[in-house]
Amino acid sequence: MQTSRLVELPQSSDDDDDISLLGDADDPVAKHNTEEWCKPSAFSRCVWHLAFLWNLLFLLLGLLTLGIGVWGLLAKGWLQGERLASLGSDPMLLFVLAGLGASTVSLAGCLGVLRSSTCLLRFFVGAVLAFVGLEVLGGLLLLVARQRLRDALQDALLLCLLRYQEEPDLRFLVDEVQRSLRCCGLSSYRDWESNPYFNCSAPGVQACSVPASCCLDPRQNGSIINDQCAFGVLHLGDMAAAGVVHLGGCVVQLGAWLRGQAGGIATGAAVLVLLEATGLLLVLKVLADIVPGGARG
CATH class of the missing domain: 1.10.1450.10 (Tetraspanin)
Structure with missing residues (x-):
């Protein structure tokens, strides 16, 4: 009797295991849990929006600075062929270079946040770190080489x-x-x-x-x-x-x-570094959210 009962017991197969797994995958509860795990938190969404707005603000400021510089050069005729040789001595060229650099880096930050592009965001991080390094180096030169x-x-x-x-x-x-x-x-x-x-x-x-x-x-x-x-x-x-x-x-x-203005200059430099650090931290948080879910270059 025991032998016959053992023979009649249903045997599991690999096909049954596959069906069971597929059934679990189609389970609405499991799918809901997966979506909840992949869905960004409210804090992350807030950081993404802030990172985009921060870069958009500096993009507009950079374009404004660039426009002022180009307008100044055009108004004085520096962009004509016969006067390009002396262009380097014009103060408006500083506005052009500063505006071009700020707008390029900020545009990379905006597009990087919109497209979740790690390539653009890493370029932004590297550029901001380079700017901060140059500012720190300039401050050290002010202290060390004051006479020069x-x-x-x-x-x-x-x-x-x-x-x-x-x-x-x-x-x-x-x-x-x-x-x-x-x-x-x-x-x-x-x-x-x-x-x-x-x-x-x-x-x-x-x-x-x-x-x-x-x-x-x-x-x-x-x-x-x-x-x-x-x-x-x-x-x-x-x-x-x-x-x-x-x-x-x-x-x-x-x-x-x-x-006499040393205190104000130091305060302005500290505010500039703080703004750059804020944008850098926002973009680093965006990068941290993108990389685990599959980065897109």
């Missing part, structure tokens, strides 16, 4: 003085510095003799003069700027010139102003 940087600043101011009439941007910068700091020239107002237009041997009406921004009171009747307020000042002695223009140079004044 002071000499480089003086050379840059001398270049601005020599090309005062040739480039509107440099003229605006020099006038603002001299007017704000109440100074004239590099070490004294006599430095303007090195300018070919203000030199006493120059043939023009500006010979033996200095810019109007050097005047003690450059405005006539309190509203209109008198461009001729400093004409012929270099003919005068120091005592007489002291009643018309500022005698002291701008190098010392600018150095003192920079030392």
Whole structure:
């Protein structure tokens, strides 16, 4: 009797196991659990949106900076063929380079978040780390090579003085510095003799003069700027010139102003690094969400 009962027992086969597995795969409860496991959390979705908006904001700022730089170059005719050789000395080129770099990196971040592209997101991370490294290196250079940087600043101011009439941007910068700091020239107002237009041997009406921004009171009747307020000042002695223009140079004044603004400069640099670190952490979280689920390049 026992033998017959054993013979009648159903035998399991591999086909039955396969059917059982397929049945489990089609189970609605199992499918629901799998979808819940793959579904990103609310925090992850929030981070993705923030990463996209952060990059979009800096993309717009980069495009705005780039547009200002290109507009400045076009307005002064620097992009014409015969003037491209001197393009490197124009301050607006800094706006072009900064805007191009920021917009390129931010665009890579935006597309990387939208397409879940690890390639673009890793490019973004590498670029931001490179920017942070350059900023840290620049800060260290400011601390270590202060004397050399002071000499480089003086050379840059001398270049601005020599090309005062040739480039509107440099003229605006020099006038603002001299007017704000109440100074004239590099070490004294006599430095303007090195300018070919203000030199006493120059043939023009500006010979033996200095810019109007050097005047003690450059405005006539309190509203209109008198461009001729400093004409012929270099003919005068120091005592007489002291009643018309500022005698002291701008190098010392600018150095003192920079030392006074050290706290604000450090705060601005810290805010910039914090913004970059925020964007970097957001993108790293997006990368961490993408890689386990199958990265797409």
